[in-house]
Amino acid sequence: MILGLPGxxxxxxxxxxxxxxxxxxxxxxxxxxTPTNIRYLANHIGTAGTLLITRTxxxxxxxxxxxxxxRSRQDSPxxxxxxxxxxxxxxxxxxxxxxxxxxxxxxxxxxxxxLSFIAVWATVNxxxxxxxxxxxxxxxxxxxxxxxxxxxxAIARCLWGKANLTNYLVKDFPAALVPLGEAIAMxxxxxxxxxxxxxxxxxxxxxxxxxxxxxxRAALIxxxxxxxxxxxxxxxxxxxxxxxxxxxxxxxxxxxxxxAGASAALRRLTGAELVSMIDAVEGRxxxxxxxxxxxxxxxxxMTLDQSLTYALRREx
Numbered sequence: 001m002i003l004g005l006p007g008x009x010x011x012x013x014x015x016x017x018x019x020x021x022x023x024x025x026x027x028x029x030x031x032x033x034t035p036t037n038i039r040y041l042a043n044h045i046g047t048a049g050t051l052l053i054t055r056t057x058x059x060x061x062x063x064x065x066x067x068x069x070x071r072s073r074q075d076s077p078x079x080x081x082x083x084x085x086x087x088x089x090x091x092x093x094x095x096x097x098x099x100x101x102x103x104x105x106x107x108x109x110x111x112x113x114x115l116s117f118i119a120v121w122a123t124v125n126x127x128x129x130x131x132x133x134x135x136x137x138x139x140x141x142x143x144x145x146x147x148x149x150x151x152x153x154a155i156a157r158c159l160w161g162k163a164n165l166t167n168y169l170v171k172d173f174p175a176a177l178v179p180l181g182e183a184i185a186m187x188x189x190x191x192x193x194x195x196x197x198x199x200x201x202x203x204x205x206x207x208x209x210x211x212x213x214x215x216x217r218a219a220l221i222x223x224x225x226x227x228x229x230x231x232x233x234x235x236x237x238x239x240x241x242x243x244x245x246x247x248x249x250x251x252x253x254x255x256x257x258x259x260a261g262a263s264a265a266l267r268r269l270t271g272a273e274l275v276s277m278i279d280a281v282e283g284r285x286x287x288x289x290x291x292x293x294x295x296x297x298x299x300x301x302m303t304l305d306q307s308l309t310y311a312l313r314r315e316x
Contacts, residue, residue, distance in 0.1 A: 005043045005078040012081045014041055019055050029054040035110070036153075042080040044070060045194045048114045050088075059084045063114075068234050076231055092118055105145050109154055112142035116161050120168050132169035139165055153195075156186035160199050167202060173209040180206065197226040197235065204242060213249050220246055221312060228308040236304060237266035243311045244286050254295045260286040261299020262307035 018030060018041070032051040038044050042051055042058065046066040052059045060083055062070055067087050073079060092115040099111035119135030126134070139162045146154035159179040166176040180203045187196040204219035220242045227235035244259035288296035302310065 005039075005045070005073075007077050008079050008081050011041065011043060015053065015058060015081065018053055022055055033107075042083060043073060043078045044080075046070075048110070057084070058082055059086060061086045061088045063088055069232070072232060072234050105149050106151060106154060109142045109145040109149070109151075109158070112138045112145070113154075113158055113161050116142065116165060120164055128169055132165065135165045135169060136162070152186050153190055153192070156183045156190065156192075156195065156199075159183035159186070160195070160202065163199075163202050163206070167206055167209075173206045176206045177203065177210070193226050194230075197223050197230075200226070201238065201242060205245070208245060208249055213246070216249070217246055224308065224311050228304075228312070231304075233266050233304060236308065237263045240266065240307055240311055248286060254292065256286055257288070257292045257295040258299040258302075259307075259311060261288070261296040262302045262310070263299075265300045265302065266304065266307070 022028070022030060030053050032038050032041060032053070033049075035046070035049070038049050038051045038060070041053065042060055044051070044060055044062070044066070046062065046069070048063060049066065050061040052061075058080065060070065060080070062085065064087065067085065070083075070085055074083060074085075092111070096108070096111040096115055099107040102108075116135045116138040119131040119138075139158055143155065143158035143162060146158050160183045163176040163178075163180045163183065166172050166179070170176075180199055184196065184199045184203060187193075187199055200219045200223035204216045204223060207213075207216035207219060220239070224236070224239040224243060227239050240259050240263035244256045244263060247253075247256035247259055299307070
């Protein structure tokens with residue numbers, strides 16, 4: 001089982017039950033928009049998406065954040081049988097308008113949460129201060145609604161989103177650690193290893209920026225372990241990049257180069273666009289030079305398992 005996800009055979013049985021219900025009720029299709037229900041039927045573990053299941057077909061619509069992860073998971077034992085994937089152009093403002101029209105507080109909170117990512121990740125014609133102000137206002141409203149409803153999963157996600165905005169746009173790294181601490185505790189309580197891994201990613205990098213290398217090491221090792229156990233190549237590529245930054249901070253430059261090379265190898269294997277996006281927003285610059293080319297090549301030659309063994313300092 002990958003990150004607590006059932007295998008393809010379990011999903012196939014669930015699809016069969018849904019299709020039997022469609023047949024019995026004389027319906028052609030079921031449209032699923034709630035993240036927990038999408039996860040139940042398709043093993044998509046993101047916070048946004050729309051699933052369409054018919055009597056003969058199943059299709060998932062996701063945005064740029066999730067295409068790579070969904071495709072990678074489809075090649076694993078947790079792949080969704082017969083799934084067709086569609087990349088949906090950014091339409092978060094429209095999604096928020098539609099969510100508000102329903103009056104459903106959790107839909108509104110989730111739409112605001114998703115919209116807040118645009119401030120960090122998308123290319124928009126605004127200054128950093130303008131992006132920060134807009135994103136923070138969106139995530140604060142999302143968090144307030146989630147707290148009012150009492151949905152702990154939504155609260156934890158919004159806290160993580162708030163920490164990312166505080167980290168990347170406000171640049172207040174100690175302040176980012178406060179919502180991260182609350183989010184991580186909630187993800188542990190909820191038994192959500194996927195969200196926990198990404199909150200640990202943010203926590204580890206925030207600790208690095210505050211100079212607390214020991215705390216960063218603990219967070220990033222746990223993140224790498226979780227994503228390694230998940231057999232998620234794109235996630236591991238990001239985790240290896242984080243571990244390279246950790247090695248650099250610890251003064252082990254050859255280790256940093258090997259880990260960066262291993263991350264680059266997985267990026268090439270998966271076509272992982274999200275890895276490049278994170279490298280860009282983090283300002284990562286570890287790369288091969290004539291002096292360290294041999295170490296870089298050693299990293300490039302590592303398999304997924306070898307890179308995890310090296311990153312976690314396990315004995316071969």
